[in-house]
Amino acid sequence: SQKIEQNSEALNIQEGKTATLTCNYTNYSPAYLQWYRQDPGRGPVFLLLIRENEKEKRKERLKVTFDTTLKQSLFHITASQPADSATYLCARGSQGNLIFGKGTKLSVKP
Amino acid sequence: SQTIHQWPATLVQPVGSPLSLECTVEGTSNPNLYWYRQAAGRGLQLLFYSVGIGQISSEVPQNLSASRPQDRQFILSSKKLLLSDSGFYLCAWSVHPGDTEAFFGQGTRLTVV
Numbered sequence: 332s333q334k335i336e337q338n339s340e341a342l343n344i345q346e347g348k349t350a351t352l353t354c355n356y357t358n359y360s361p362a363y364l365q366w367y368r369q370d371p372g373r374g375p376v377f378l379l380l381i382r383e384n385e386k387e388k389r390k391e392r393l394k395v396t397f398d399t400t401l402k403q404s405l406f407h408i409t410a411s412q413p414a415d416s417a418t419y420l421c422a423r424g425s426q427g428n429l430i431f432g433k434g435t436k437l438s439v440k441p
Numbered sequence: 442s443q444t445i446h447q448w449p450a451t452l453v454q455p456v457g458s459p460l461s462l463e464c465t466v467e468g469t470s471n472p473n474l475y476w477y478r479q480a481a482g483r484g485l486q487l488l489f490y491s492v493g494i495g496q497i498s499s500e501v502p503q504n505l506s507a508s509r510p511q512d513r514q515f516i517l518s519s520k521k522l523l524l525s526d527s528g529f530y531l532c533a534w535s536v537h538p539g540d541t542e543a544f545f546g547q548g549t550r551l552t553v554v
Contacts, residue, residue: 363540374531374545375485382540420485424539427492428500429475433484 333359335423337432344411345440352406352435354421361423364404366395369418369434378419379406411439443468447532447546454553460505460519462549464532467513472534474515475543476507479529490538491515527553 334357344350354364362383367375381388381397381404388395394407408415418434447464454460466472476488487500489507497507504523508516515532529550535543 361539365539365542367543372529372548372550374533374548375543377542377544380540380542422543424537427473427498427538428487428490429533429535429538429543430487431477431485 333357333425333430335361335421335430335432337421337435339435340433341436341438343438343440346412348411350408350411350415350437350439352419352421352437354404354406354432356402356404356423359425360399360402361425363424364395364397365422365424365429366393366404366406367420367422367431369420375420375431408437411437413439413441415439443534443544445532445534445544445546447549449549450547451550452552454522454551456524456553457521460517460522460526460551462517462530462532462551464515464517464546465513466515466534469513469534469536471512472536473538474509475533475535476515476517477531477533479531481528485531488517492538522553524553527551 336355365380366378369375379395381395392409396405416439418436420431420434422431444467474491477485491509505519531548532546533543
């Protein structure tokens with residue numbers, strides 16, 4: 332079956348460091364991958380979308396990569412801040428639906 | 442600008458009671474609409490999605506159903522709630538599935554007692 336997986340449930344890093352989150356997919360080749368941020372008790376908020384023909388996309392301190400050989404997308408937050416603490420979700424769309432990974436909870440310690 | 446409204450914010454219902462959650466989108470036409478459920482400490486589970494009026498696709502068989510009576514209205518229902526139906530329910534919309542961002546409502550926290 333087609334799967335999208337975020338293998339790390341949690342990631343703890345020190346303020347100022349770069350956080351790197353991983354999203355893997357199996358048994359299909361998505362044309363797009365999306366990344367969202369979710370705060371407790373709130374709906375996810377869109378951050379970035381990357382297409383399969385794009386190796387990298389940036390938005391302020393955020394960077395997303397898409398490696399079709401490894402079947403993997405990496406999400407980076409540079410110069411991380413405590414305010415970046417949240418759960419980050421990757422998602423892929425196919426045939427009308429939008430499927431999310433389970434998310435990685437990022438905690439940035441001051 | 443587009444907005445999405447979802448209500449109620451919280452709901453406590455007894456086992457066996459019916460459920461109706463409503464979601465409406467403003468400022469766009471023919472949106473793709475989605476219902477998700479997030480159990481405590483779990484990921485987002487896609488329940489239903491709709492690409493047009495009266496077109497509903499179910500991702501997970503269960504005692505829930507969805508309807509889209511109008512272009513920008515999406516309703517999640519159940520005739521008899523189970524304890525396992527407790528969770529955080531989220532409605533979302535997008536212009537196209539996958540290649541455009543999805544916008545989420547504020548969610549409904551449902552507790553079945």
